[in-house]
Amino acid sequence: MSLPPLRRPAPTRTGFECDPAFVAGQFAAGVAVLVAAIAVASALPRLPWGLVDPLLVLIGSHPVINALIKALTVTVFVTVHVIFLIWLERKFAGWMQARLGPMHVGWKGALQTIADAVKLLMKEDIIPTRADRILFIAAPFLTFMPTLLTFMVLPFSEKWVAYDFPLGILFVLAVTTNISLGTLAAGWGANNKYSLLGGARACAQVLSYEIPMAVAMLSVVTLEGTMSLTEIVKHQQHGWNIIAHAPVMIPAFLIFMVCGLAELNRTPFDLPEAESELVSGFHTEYSGMRFAFFYLGEFAANFFTAGLAVTLFFGGWLGPWLPAPIWFGIKTIAVVTLFMWIKWTVPRLRVDQMMGFCWKFLVPASVVVFCATAVWVMVAGS
Amino acid sequence: MSTLAVMGAFLALTVLTLFPAIMVISTRNVLHAGFWLLPCLIGVAGLYAMLDAHFFVVAQVLVYIGAILVLILFSLMLTRDVMNPKAPQHNGLVGVAVPICATMSAICALLLARHPWPAGPVAAAGAQDQTVALGRALIGTYALPFEAASVLLLAALVGAIVLAKAPQSEPPAAERIECPGGEK
Numbered sequence: 001m002s003l004p005p006l007r008r009p010a011p012t013r014t015g016f017e018c019d020p021a022f023v024a025g026q027f028a029a030g031v032a033v034l035v036a037a038i039a040v041a042s043a044l045p046r047l048p049w050g051l052v053d054p055l056l057v058l059i060g061s062h063p064v065i066n067a068l069i070k071a072l073t074v075t076v077f078v079t080v081h082v083i084f085l086i087w088l089e090r091k092f093a094g095w096m097q098a099r100l101g102p103m104h105v106g107w108k109g110a111l112q113t114i115a116d117a118v119k120l121l122m123k124e125d126i127i128p129t130r131a132d133r134i135l136f137i138a139a140p141f142l143t144f145m146p147t148l149l150t151f152m153v154l155p156f157s158e159k160w161v162a163y164d165f166p167l168g169i170l171f172v173l174a175v176t177t178n179i180s181l182g183t184l185a186a187g188w189g190a191n192n193k194y195s196l197l198g199g200a201r202a203c204a205q206v207l208s209y210e211i212p213m214a215v216a217m218l219s220v221v222t223l224e225g226t227m228s229l230t231e232i233v234k235h236q237q238h239g240w241n242i243i244a245h246a247p248v249m250i251p252a253f254l255i256f257m258v259c260g261l262a263e264l265n266r267t268p269f270d271l272p273e274a275e276s277e278l279v280s281g282f283h284t285e286y287s288g289m290r291f292a293f294f295y296l297g298e299f300a301a302n303f304f305t306a307g308l309a310v311t312l313f314f315g316g317w318l319g320p321w322l323p324a325p326i327w328f329g330i331k332t333i334a335v336v337t338l339f340m341w342i343k344w345t346v347p348r349l350r351v352d353q354m355m356g357f358c359w360k361f362l363v364p365a366s367v368v369v370f371c372a373t374a375v376w377v378m379v380a381g382s
Numbered sequence: 383m384s385t386l387a388v389m390g391a392f393l394a395l396t397v398l399t400l401f402p403a404i405m406v407i408s409t410r411n412v413l414h415a416g417f418w419l420l421p422c423l424i425g426v427a428g429l430y431a432m433l434d435a436h437f438f439v440v441a442q443v444l445v446y447i448g449a450i451l452v453l454i455l456f457s458l459m460l461t462r463d464v465m466n467p468k469a470p471q472h473n474g475l476v477g478v479a480v481p482i483c484a485t486m487s488a489i490c491a492l493l494l495a496r497h498p499w500p501a502g503p504v505a506a507a508g509a510q511d512q513t514v515a516l517g518r519a520l521i522g523t524y525a526l527p528f529e530a531a532s533v534l535l536l537a538a539l540v541g542a543i544v545l546a547k548a549p550q551s552e553p554p555a556a557e558r559i560e561c562p563g564g565e566k
Contacts, residue, residue, distance in 0.1 A: 135417065166510045170440045177448030181420065184455050188413060196459070203456055207449075227513070 038322070070162040074151045082299040083113045088333075089299075089340055096344040123288035128191060131285065135189030140286070140293035143182030146175045147300045154307050155230045157317040157324030168229035169221060172308065173214050176263065179301070180206040183282045186294075190285035198281020201351065206263055208358045213259035215366035219252045219373040220312045229308075233316030240315040245380075248373045253313045255366050260305040260339075262358070264298065267343045269354060306335035391432060399425030410471070416455045423447050437513050 087102065087110055094101025102109030127136055153168045155161040165171050180203040187199015221227055223245060224235045242249045262269040283294045310316055310331040319327035349357070402422035406415045427442040472479075520528050 132413075134414070138417075165436075166508065167436055167440050167513060170437075170444065174440045174444035174448055177444065177452070180452055181417075181447070181455070184452065184459070185417065188459060200456070200459065203452060207452060210448075226510070228510070 070152075074162050075148060078148055078151055078300045079296065081303060082296050083117070085299045085303060085336065086113045086116075086295075088336070092337065092340045093344050096341075117292065120288055120292045125289070126285075126287045128285050130191045132189040132191060135185045136285075137290075139182050139186035139189055139282075140290045140297075141182075142185055143179055144293050144297040144300075146178040146182075147297045147304060149175045150304050151300070153229055154304060155233060155311060155316060156328050158230060158234070160317075160325050161230060164228065164230050166226075166228045169217050169227045169232075172229075173210070173217070176301075177206065177210055179263075179297070182297075186286070187282040190282070192285050195282050195284050198284070202265060202282055205265070205269065205354065208355060209259040209262035209269075209362070212255055212358065212362040212366035213263065215363075215370050216252045216255040216259065217312065219248065219366075219370045222370070222373050222377055223248070229311050229316075233311055233318060236315040236318060240313065240318075242313040245373075245376065248369060248376045249313060251365070251369045252373070253309070255362060255369060256309060256312070257338075258362065260309065261342065262354070264301055264305055264339070266302070266339060268346045268349045270348055302336060302339060303332060306339065307332045309335050388432070392429075395425050395428040395432065398422075398428065412461075413455070413458055416451065416458055419451050419454070420447060423451065435512070437516055 090112070091101045091109070102112035105111040105115050127133060150172055152162045153165045153171055155164070183199050183202040183206075185199075187195045187197075187202070190196075220232065220241065223241065224232045226232060226235070236244070238244070242253055261267075283291055286294065307328070310328065314331050314335075316331075317324035317328040319331075322330075399422055402418045402420075402425070405418040406422060409415050409418060423442065423446045426446075427439045430438040430442060
C-alpha cells in the first residue's frame, strides 16, 4: 500500500503578491490624495481670512476668553488627532506584517478608531472592589493632563502656538516628568501585583531616561542660546540644526530619539506594559473610557515627542511654499512613522539592560555631546 | 488684570495650597498623604506664577513634583506597613518637636512682620532676562554655595550606592516570615 504523494497546496491569493495592476492602482490613489492635499493646502492662504479677523480680535482681546479658546482648541486637537494616529499605527503595523489592518469601517478602515472609541464609551466601567478608589479614578487623568499641557507650547507655526513660553524647553521637561505620577497612581491604585510592577518600572524608566534627554535638549539650548521653542525654529532659517551643525546635532538627535522612545514606553522600551510578562502592566485593571484615556495620552505623547524632535532638529514649521502648519504636520508624521517603524521591528529589552544602557551609556554619551556642542559653539562663534 | 481678579486668583491659590497641606498631615493613608502633596505644590507654583517668577514656576514643577514627590511616592511603595490605617501618626519625640516647631514659626512670623515690603506692585523682568540673570548669579556671585550643594548631593549619591552595595547581613527578627505554627 502506498500513500499518495504529498502535494503542495495551491497558492492562495492574499492581495499582497505583486499584482502590477493592484500596486499601480494603490500608487495612483496615493498620488491623487497627495496632490489633492497639496492643492487644498496651497489654496488655504488665499481664502478671505481677513473677513474672520475682526471677529477673532473681538473675542481674543479678552484674556480669559482667549485662554479658554486656546485651551479648548488644544484639547480638541489632541483628542482628534489621536483618532488618526491610531488608524495610522494599525495600518502601518499591518503593512509591516504583510496583512491589511482595519479594512471594513469607512475607507480602508479609516473610521475604525471612531467605532472603537464608541465601543469603549459604552463599555461597563469596572473598578475593582479592593482598589484604592481615589487613586484608581485619578490615575488616567494624571497621566493625560501633562501630555495635554505640553501641547500648549508646541509651535505649529510662528503664530499657531497656544502659549509662546520663553522657557519652553524647561516647561516641557518639567511637565513630561509628571506622567510618571499617573502611572504610579495607576500601579498602586489597582491593587494588582502586575500593575504595581508595571507602575514601578514605568516610574524608574521615565526618571532615568529623563536625564540624558534633558542633556541632549540642553545641547540644542547651548547652540541656539534660547529656551523658547519658536525662537529655536526661527534660528534654523538658514539650515536645519541637524544639517547645519551635523557633527554635534546628529548624536544629540540619536540620544533624544532613544530617550523619547523610552519615555513613550514604546518598544524596545515597553517594559512597563509588557503584555507577555505583566499583562499590560499599570493599566491591567482598567477598562472602558478610563483605559482609553491611557491610550489617548500615550498616542498624544507620541505626536508631541515627534513634534519636539522636529522643532529642535528639523527646522519646525520652516519649508518652501506650503503653509507652515502643514510643513510641521508632514515632518511630525514622518517622525511618528519612524517611531512606528522601530516599534514593529525590534524586540523588547530586559529590565536590567534597560537601566544599564541608560546609566552606563546614554548619560555619559549625552554629557560628551553637550561638551562637544559647547566647543562647537566656541569654534563657530570665533 | 484688575485688583479684584488678582485677589480672587490669590485666594484660590491659597486654598489650593493650604487645604491639601492640611490633608497631607491629617490623612491616615501615607500614600494618599504623598499624593495630596501634588495639588499643594502646584498651588505654590501658581503663587510663583502670580509673581511673574517664570523660572521658579517651572523649577517648582520640575524639581518638587517631577523629582522629589515621585521619589517620596516611590520610596513609600517600598516601605512596609504603608496601608495600615492604625499606624500611629506621630512618634515618641512629639513632646520635643512641638516647642521647636512653635519657636521656628514664631521666628518666621517675626521676620515676615519686620520685612520692608514694597508698598505698590513691582515690575518684574521678562522670563528670558530673569533666567539669564539667575544663571549668571549661580556661576558668578553664588558659585561657592552652588558648588557646595552639588558636592553635598554627590556625597549623598555615593553614600546611597555604598549603603545599597553593602553585603547583606543577618535580617532583623522583624523581617523573618512568621509561621503560624512556630518556626520549623
